[in-house]
Amino acid sequence: MKQEKIKLLFVCLGNICRSPSAEAVMKKVVKEAGLEDRFEIDSAGTAAYHEGEMADQRMRTHASRRGYQLESISRPVRMDDFDHFDLIIGMDDQNITNLKRLAPDLESQQKIHQMTEFSKVKTIDHVPDPYYGGASGFENVLDILEDACDGLLEQIKESLL
Ligand code: 4NP
Numbered sequence: 001m002k003q004e005k006i007k008l009l010f011v012c013l014g015n016i017c018r019s020p021s022a023e024a025v026m027k028k029v030v031k032e033a034g035l036e037d038r039f040e041i042d043s044a045g046t047a048a049y050h051e052g053e054m055a056d057q058r059m060r061t062h063a064s065r066r067g068y069q070l071e072s073i074s075r076p077v078r079m080d081d082f083d084h085f086d087l088i089i090g091m092d093d094q095n096i097t098n099l100k101r102l103a104p105d106l107e108s109q110q111k112i113h114q115m116t117e118f119s120k121v122k123t124i125d126h127v128p129d130p131y132y133g134g135a136s137g138f139e140n141v142l143d144i145l146e147d148a149c150d151g152l153l154e155q156i157k158e159s160l161l
Pocket of ligand 1: 012013014015016017018019049127130131
């Protein structure tokens with residue numbers, strides 16, 4: 001019998017820095033675990049300012065140094081995402097507030113989580129927006145995401161796989 005894929009949507013504000021990185025990091029984590037076929041992984045933004053654009057050049061440069069190719073094209077969250085995805089994972093409190101406002105029903109609301117809920121080592125309560133900062137902000141995003149994506153796969157293995 002064909003198993004249903006676990007569908008994950010990562011969400012930030014612009015979908016050009018944090019959530020495309022989360023998408024790429026999580027794809028690598030599941031690939032390394034040999035679970036690529038079991039997942040569908042995408043990302044989106046709560047705002048459409050950057051719709052149609054590739055990920056931010058600075059974010060792509062920092063990510064590629066760690067072996068992640070950011071290939072996603074920015075798109076806003078759509079209403080059908082709340083039905084389609086199993087987990088909708090925001091990067092900061094503002095993302096969570098906006099997602100909860102958009103969610104059409106209780107079942108959709110319950111799919112919304114914050115990335116740092118899954119952190120293993122890092123003690124931080126959000127993934128900070130790197131857009132207006134320097135190089136260290138982009139490195140910090142990747143450090144937090146690598147830790148949290150490991151934790152996310154562990155939790156999914158315990159509960160959903
Ligand atoms: P992201 O970063 O939400 O991680 O993609 C940002 C991208 C763009 C803007 C802010 C944050 N902006 O203001 O255009």
